[in-house]
Amino acid sequence: MRNKRISIKDIAEKANVSIASVSRVISNKPGVGKDTEKRIRSIMDELGYKPNINARSLVKKNTGNIGVIIPGGFTTLQNSFFLTIIEGISKIIDTTEYNLIISFTSKQHEKMLDTNIVDGILVLAPRENEINLQWLSDLKLPTVIIGSFIDDSNFDIVSADEKSGVRFSVEELYKKNHRHIALINGPSTSYQSKIYEQGYKSIVNELGLEKYILELDEFDIKGQEQLVEEFLNDHKEITGMICSSDNIALGIINVAKELNIDIPGQLSIIGSDDTPVSHLITPKLSTTHVDLKEIGETAVTRLLIRLSNEKEELRRMNCIFPMKYIERETTTFLK
Amino acid sequence: MRNKRISIKDIAEKANVSIASVSRVISNKPGVGKDTEKRIRSIMDELGYKPNINARSLVKKNTGNIGVIIPGGFTTLQNSFFLTIIEGISKIIDTTEYNLIISFTSKQHEKMLDTNIVDGILVLAPRENEINLQWLSDLKLPTVIIGSFIDDSNFDIVSADEKSGVRFSVEELYKKNHRHIALINGPSTSYQSKIYEQGYKSIVNELGLEKYILELDEFDIKGQEQLVEEFLNDHKEITGMICSSDNIALGIINVAKELNIDIPGQLSIIGSDDTPVSHLITPKLSTTHVDLKEIGETAVTRLLIRLSNEKEELRRMNCIFPMKYIERETTTFLK
């Protein structure tokens, strides 16, 4: 059915030149006479020529695609946190010739990486159990990791300063007279959660407070309402909670409502990431903010630099964006 | 830096066979002796051979990629509606060798389609101003459209029966004694909105009610709070609202709260699509439901059929999924 695509050869014939000349004008290479070029271009337009990317890739040994690896499957994709980062990535990609290939299941990651269809990858908030770092490293693909990460890797990293974020949140509640402050964390397989935990423990130690940590198996509470409810019931002394995502905070608020716990009257809650929902709900969520879009932009930009400098040995980059606390309506001074 | 990739030739040499034989075992083609095959396979494993997809694509004239076109840029991507459909798509794709290329800006659509890097496309809820249907059609690419759509096209369509969805919602409110029922619609550039409007108008006419339509320029109210507020103030007689997305409903609820309008006491609200937020908020949102995941699955499956039957002339398919009304907490009987 599909009409045969027209190739460089068709153009060359019609223009009475060699395919070499046609190729040169396609790639804007020098060495073609003004007139010849004009003739070739007009024929290309006329015939609606589109270069065959596969052929080009085959000889140039690149693909023109950039891969984005998203962990956790769909639960995560539904998370605005990732979407906002992708928005930043996308904005930069749109100014280039690259295509974006977003991958959100393990199967997809494997297919994408095993078949070598990308020139470089952006890995969002990797998790131990999903991405084997050694394997990633063996790929020898230009890679930038987005999201907090264990320091001893050799990858470029662009992340939010989540450790400080947690500190700010705890300090904020402390200033508001809270003395029993819990961390509701995501899965410890996520490096992000490890960072949260580190940040939480260190500040809580400094302040001489007791530690309360509830680890969920995702960055939201879906299917774990029971667990949360028990936690709330078992620790009635807790008056403040730091959640490692806004979605977790949302879930906690709902459970609290069911238990007739007043927010923020009896329980102050702070989210993370300042995603759109945070001011769509009532009461509006206090949270920590970082420019996720900028994080995305920075990460691709870095990757693009790596891609255009494959010979040079670039030093590893570790770029950390500051977070700030945003006071809204789910936190209050403890009487 | 990157170590040279090993090719079919390397395998052939090491195995003392021709590249033809190697190629045959790679593609599981018959015509290779048991022993030879075993030898070749073990060498492939040993050397970690990965076929070069570009080379293969060049000769087979396909790409191994399926494109997904998402309209409206990021606002839309943040919408669970699309994400859930993508989840369905992804589930099926994971059982195949195809890669998914998701495109959510006009730039990306153009790049993807102009460079012919996909074998077929899934178009989600297209909009007039973003996707030129004629252009799409000229691509001669196997295409399936997801989401309600104008009937006179020649594409395969898989969609929810949104026209009935709106009807159910209006009827529901009518049964609850509401007589002034508004439609808060998405942009009319979206075919989906057109369907909503058609459905709304026809049932409202049947029931002999007055029409109230507020058209927003997205499927959420971001940046249009003012407009919504004015609408609410100008039409105090309205006691029921059908929103063409859950996100719109969410927004309306928030504006109503600011205006001290009690929900559902003074205003009943019904969303669309039963996205996860609908039961994450308080009061829980009454809405209409359709199995979006199944819609996604059906659409890819259809596309896959088209892809494996390019010779045959398949009849156009138009698959419509029923919607049902879900009563939760934002609707009530009018006294």
Add this chain to the structure above:
DNA sequence: CTGAAAGCGCTTACAG
């Protein structure tokens, strides 16, 4: 069962 060879559509030294 196996291999030599042509060809997919491009790019790029090389020679003129």
Add this chain to the structure above:
DNA sequence: CTGAAAGCGCTTACAG
């Protein structure tokens, strides 16, 4: 400025 030719890594008739 221009072209002939080799080559990128595969697949697939064709011949044996």
